[in-house]
Every structure is written in C-alpha cells, then in structure tokens.
Amino acid sequence: MLSNGRILVTGELNVNTNLNSVELYDLSAGNWITTTNMNIERSQHTASILANRKILVAGDYNGNSSINTAELY
Numbered sequence: 001m002l003s004n005g006r007i008l009v010t011g012e013l014n015v016n017t018n019l020n021s022v023e024l025y026d027l028s029a030g031n032w033i034t035t036t037n038m039n040i041e042r043s044q045h046t047a048s049i050l051a052n053r054k055i056l057v058a059g060d061y062n063g064n065s066s067i068n069t070a071e072l073y
Helices: none
Strands: 006-014 017-026 031-034 046-049 055-058 070-072
Touching (some): 006 055
Antiparallel strands (some): 017 031, 046 055, 055 070
16 A cells, blocks of 8 residues: 555456556445556566665566566655
8 A cells, every 4th residue: 555545456367468558446436546667568577665765676577487677656
C-alpha cells in the first residue's frame, strides 16, 4: 500500500501474454485508476517502495527464462 492509501498493481499474465499495465486501486473511493504503463511487460516480478517513495519494479519471467531488468515507477 502506498502512503496515499492506494494500492499499486503492476503487470501480470493474461492468457499467455505478460502485461505492462499499471493500475491504482483507491480504497476510500472504491475504484480503479489506470496510469502510465511500465516500459516492459512483466509477470512474476517484484515491486518495492524505496525511501524516496519511488517504486522499484524488478525481474520478470517470459515463459522460458528469467529476465533481469528493473525500472523505477
């Protein structure tokens, strides 16, 4: 959960395709907000909130091998 009370949802697997979508869920309003996509489609990745409040999204699995990329969001 982010400091503003929203939950960030990044990527995932849709059928056989990784997604680069990013959405925020606003708990107080009960709605989803679509935001800027990630640069790379990702599933089976991790996201960590850093001290500067940016989110580090790292790793991926493309169905055959792991991918060692990261991006700040």
